Amino acid sequence: MTPMVEARGVSRSFSIGRGPFGGKRTFRAVADVDLTIGRGEVLGLVGESGSGKSTFGRMLLGLIAPDTGTIRIGGADVAAIGRAGMARRIQPVFQDPYSSLNPRKTIASIVALPLAVMNIGTARGRRKRAIDMLARVGLPGRYADVYPGELSGGQRQRVAIARALVVEPQIVMLDEPTSALDVSVQSQILNLLLDLRRDLGLTYLFISHNLAVIEHVATRVAVMYLGRIVEAADRDALFGEPRHPYTRALLASVLTPDPALGVPDVGLGLAFPNPLAPPPGCPFHPRCPDADTRCRMVPPRAFQDARGMVVCHLHNGDTRMVT
Amino acid sequence: MTALLSVEGLSVDIATPRGTLHAVRDVSFHVDRGETLCLVGESGCGKSMTAFALMGLLPHGATRAASGLVFEGEDLNRASPERLSRLRGDRMAMIFQEPMTALNPVYTIGDQLTEVHRRHKGSTRRAARARAVELLEMVGITAAGERLGQYPHQLSGGLRQRVMIAMALICGPTLVIADEPTTALDVTIQAQILRLLVGLQRELGIALLLITHDLGVVARVADRVAVMYAGAIIEVAPAPALFARPHHPYTRGLMTAIPVPGKTRPGERLGAIPGVVPSLFGETRGCAFRERCAHATAICAEPIAPRSEADHVWSCVLPTIPAEAA
Numbered sequence: 001m002t003p004m005v006e007a008r009g010v011s012r013s014f015s016i017g018r019g020p021f022g023g024k025r026t027f028r029a030v031a032d033v034d035l036t037i038g039r040g041e042v043l044g045l046v047g048e049s050g051s052g053k054s055t056f057g058r059m060l061l062g063l064i065a066p067d068t069g070t071i072r073i074g075g076a077d078v079a080a081i082g083r084a085g086m087a088r089r090i091q092p093v094f095q096d097p098y099s100s101l102n103p104r105k106t107i108a109s110i111v112a113l114p115l116a117v118m119n120i121g122t123a124r125g126r127r128k129r130a131i132d133m134l135a136r137v138g139l140p141g142r143y144a145d146v147y148p149g150e151l152s153g154g155q156r157q158r159v160a161i162a163r164a165l166v167v168e169p170q171i172v173m174l175d176e177p178t179s180a181l182d183v184s185v186q187s188q189i190l191n192l193l194l195d196l197r198r199d200l201g202l203t204y205l206f207i208s209h210n211l212a213v214i215e216h217v218a219t220r221v222a223v224m225y226l227g228r229i230v231e232a233a234d235r236d237a238l239f240g241e242p243r244h245p246y247t248r249a250l251l252a253s254v255l256t257p258d259p260a261l262g263v264p265d266v267g268l269g270l271a272f273p274n275p276l277a278p279p280p281g282c283p284f285h286p287r288c289p290d291a292d293t294r295c296r297m298v299p300p301r302a303f304q305d306a307r308g309m310v311v312c313h314l315h316n317g318d319t320r321m322v323t
Numbered sequence: 324m325t326a327l328l329s330v331e332g333l334s335v336d337i338a339t340p341r342g343t344l345h346a347v348r349d350v351s352f353h354v355d356r357g358e359t360l361c362l363v364g365e366s367g368c369g370k371s372m373t374a375f376a377l378m379g380l381l382p383h384g385a386t387r388a389a390s391g392l393v394f395e396g397e398d399l400n401r402a403s404p405e406r407l408s409r410l411r412g413d414r415m416a417m418i419f420q421e422p423m424t425a426l427n428p429v430y431t432i433g434d435q436l437t438e439v440h441r442r443h444k445g446s447t448r449r450a451a452r453a454r455a456v457e458l459l460e461m462v463g464i465t466a467a468g469e470r471l472g473q474y475p476h477q478l479s480g481g482l483r484q485r486v487m488i489a490m491a492l493i494c495g496p497t498l499v500i501a502d503e504p505t506t507a508l509d510v511t512i513q514a515q516i517l518r519l520l521v522g523l524q525r526e527l528g529i530a531l532l533l534i535t536h537d538l539g540v541v542a543r544v545a546d547r548v549a550v551m552y553a554g555a556i557i558e559v560a561p562a563p564a565l566f567a568r569p570h571h572p573y574t575r576g577l578m579t580a581i582p583v584p585g586k587t588r589p590g591e592r593l594g595a596i597p598g599v600v601p602s603l604f605g606e607t608r609g610c611a612f613r614e615r616c617a618h619a620t621a622i623c624a625e626p627i628a629p630r631s632e633a634d635h636v637w638s639c640v641l642p643t644i645p646a647e648a649a
Contacts, residue, residue: 048509152599182365182536187580187593194590209510212539216582216589235589253514255539256583259562263518263543266511270463272479 002075004171004203005037005060010069012055016276025276029055031227033069034302037171037220042197042204044218044235046211046250050275052227053207057173060205062086073171084118091164095176097156101148107134108144111162118167133162137192154185158192165196175207190217211254215239223247226275226283233308243310245288282313290314326353327530328377328498331391335372338384344603346372346385348554354498359524359531361541361562364551365577367600370534373551374500377532378417379407395497413443416491418520420503422483426475432459432486433471436493443494458489463519481512488520492527499524502534517544538581542566547634550574553601553611560635570637573612610639 010033015024030052037043045053058064060071062078071078073089081089091114094100101110111130115121121129131144137158148156157177164172174193178186194217197204208214214221215235222232223244231244242248252266271286273279282300285291295313302309303316335347347369354360362370376387379399392399395414399407411417419425427435436458437451446454452471459467462485475483484504491499504520505513521544524531535541541548545562550571558571569575579594587593598615601607610616613623618641629638 048511154599183538183577184365184580184596187582188595188597190582191592191595194592211510212582212584215584216587216593218589239584249511253510254584255514255517255537255543256585257538257542257566257578257581259542259545259566261543263521264514265518266514268511268515270465270482272481 001039003036004039004041004074005035005043005205006072006075007033007035007056007060008070008072009034010056010059010066010071012059012064012066027276028227028278030059030066033224033227033229035222035229035232037203037205040197040201040203041220042206042218044214044221045205045207045224046209046214046221047224048209050226051224053224054175056224057092057175057205057207060171061090061092061173087114087118087169088167089169090171090173091167091169092173092175093157093160093164093177095179097148097153097160097180100160101156103148106145106147107139107151107159107162110148110159111166114163114167120167129166130162133166134159137162137165137196138188152185153181154188157181157185157189161189161192161196165200165202168200169202171203171205173205173207176209177206178213179208179210186213193217211250212256223250226273226278228283228311229309230284230312231308231310233310237307241307243307243315244284244312245290245314246284249287282311325396326393327356327395328532329353329391329393330377331389333373333376333387333389333392335369335376335381336386336388337372337382338386342604345606346554346603347376348607350551350554350556352549352556352559354530354532356497356530357525357528358546359521359533359544361545361548362532362534362551363536363538363541363548365536365600367603368551369554370551371502374417374502374532374534378411378415378500379404380411380417409443412439412491412496413494414496415498415500416494416496418484418487418491418499418501418504421507422480422487423475425487426483428475430474431471432473432475432478436471436486436490439490440493454493455489458493459486461492461523462486462489464489480508481516484508484512484516485519488516488523492523492529495527496529498530498532500532500534503536504533505540506535506537538577550577553607554603555611555638557612557639558635558637560637564635568635568643570635570643571612571639572616572618572641574637576615 010030012030013026013028016027017024047053059066108127108130111133112126115126131141139158178189206217218235220234221238222229225246231247242251249266249268252264267289268287273286279286281297282295285295300311300313302311331351333347333350337344337346350373364370375381381387389400433455436455440446440451440454455471456467459470464470464485505516547561548565549556550558552573558574569578576594576596582593596615601611609624610627613619622640627638627640629636
């Protein structure tokens with residue numbers, strides 16, 4: 001069966017000015033990414049700020065084009081689908097529900113707007129669909145004619161979800177959808193997203209830096225570091241037996257609310273690589289507790305087995321395995 | 324033993340075009356020497372305003388009132404602005420969430436570190452520089468001598484927060500107030516910075532008042548925890564007791580709302596607290612949480628007297644959940 005999303009060799013660079021006399025430098029935000037998302041999957045994409053996860057999300061939406069490589073949705077090349085076709089297939093929900101909603105429109109008209117843009121139905125029919133979708137995300141009819149300014153952060157994020165779903169897309173790209181919310185509200189939104197996925201058969205790309213949230217929602221997880229995917233596996237495999245040293249450090253950094261435990265030593269040094277000039281060899285080696293000479297010289301290749309994919313010299317199958 | 328810091332009946336009011344916003348309402352707590360007290364709560368609960376009020380750093384339009392505010396035996400209510408400015412950075416220091424805005428971008432790290440020491444300790448340029456190098460090494464910054472000549476923008480977020488910690492500790496304070504010190508950092512860096520901060524605090528015997536929304540951080544660093552809701556402290560307890568048996572329904576709600584690896588099953592429904600935080604305008608009577616509380620009854624609208632069991636104090640009239648059901 002064709003995967004819902006298939007990215008092959010996707011790279012994207014940005015040119016960054018360094019002031020009037022500094023000239024230009026190139027920042028490789030995404031480098032040679034291969035990624036598939038199956039129908040109905042929730043792919044959790046994790047990594048720190050600047051790792052390229054949001055840039056990948058924007059390429060999947062068709063907002064920016066890859067420099068090289070292709071992204072296919074349902075077998076069709078994103079570059080050839082066109083805007084209306086893309087909007088029908090994939091919709092985004094972003095982190096900040098304060099800046100992503102027009103403050104001068106009522107929420108029913110915000111949610112109906114994508115339908116109007118796509119010339120679907122009559123004005124009255126569009127309003128009805130918007131109101132139905134708002135009810136579906138937990139905002140009953142009395143909210144239809146209020147403005148975003150009158151809503152809480154959690155309610156605004158429900159509006160953003162309704163707007164994404166009103167055109168009945170197959171995929172939703174969720175970029176840190178709960179990071180700006182308080183924990184009591186975050187849980188409401190996570191519950192809603194999981195219900196909607198089950199009831200509507202949606203596929204999610206779920207981008208987050210919060211590993212506890214990713215473990216809760218994702219069926220499969222990909223870990224990005226400096227623009228590259230360094231490990232990808234099913235949720236249980238990745239959280240149960242992380243293989244890449246960076247994945248292990250990420251998992252070690254999760255502070256579960258257990259007062260019997262102290263703050264863990266994540267085993268990473270102070271080095272912080274410059275993303276404009278990534279180090280030679282494995283990009284993670286300056287921070288890696290297990291790096292050896294080869295890691296400093298030779299970029300590791302992807303190694304795939306039944307447990308998943310990992311890009312690390314210590315796990316490439318034909319040399320020593322670290323347990 | 325008397326507490327290092329004791330706060331009685333602290334209130335902060337903010338004048339706004341819509342009227343007076345009661346951001347902090349009659350808050351009382353203490354911090355002992357060398358202990359870590361975490362103030363935890365969601366946005367708008369008053370935790371940061373409490374910290375700013377203690378430091379005398381409230382924004383324009385905000386006023387503080389307290390029936391008692393005693394630090395190292397000195398009544399801060401009677402202290403002059405000059406005296407408070409002497410104490411700040413010297414005896415009590417603050418670490419902010421965003422080091423990029425807290426550090427001055429046009430001065431070098433060295434200028435900013437030595438200025439604090441010279442102002443409070445009257446030290447020579449040379450002595451202040453030596454102390455700055457010592458502190459940078461203490462916070463794990465290598466080649467400290469060279470770093471002194473760098474500007475904040477030349478450092479990564481994690482390094483800037485290390486500089487902030489060095490600046491807070493340079494005069495040897497007895498109390499450090501840290502407002503979400505790791506929230507803006509990536510997760511691996513967050514754990515590193517937190518480990519550093521807690522290690523130094525224990526080594527130097529400093530008391531830490533840590534303000535956070537993150538229950539994971541609270542569990543891992545706190546000796547005692549104060550939970551805030553709608554401007555008031557609703558529960559205070561030693562961390563093990565609070566996490567084992569939270570008594571206030573709001574605290575219990577918070578704890579079931581977060582996914583906990585190894586405890587919550589992936590994909591299962593998380594606990595949710597319905598509704599929204601009440602308005603902080605105007606007076607409140609009774610429990611501020613009652614509108615969202617599944618167990619609320621008519622008596623919750625009456626004034627709530629705090630109850631206590633040993634050093635566990637909470638403001639709720641409902642029967643507590645038995646230990647086996649918690």
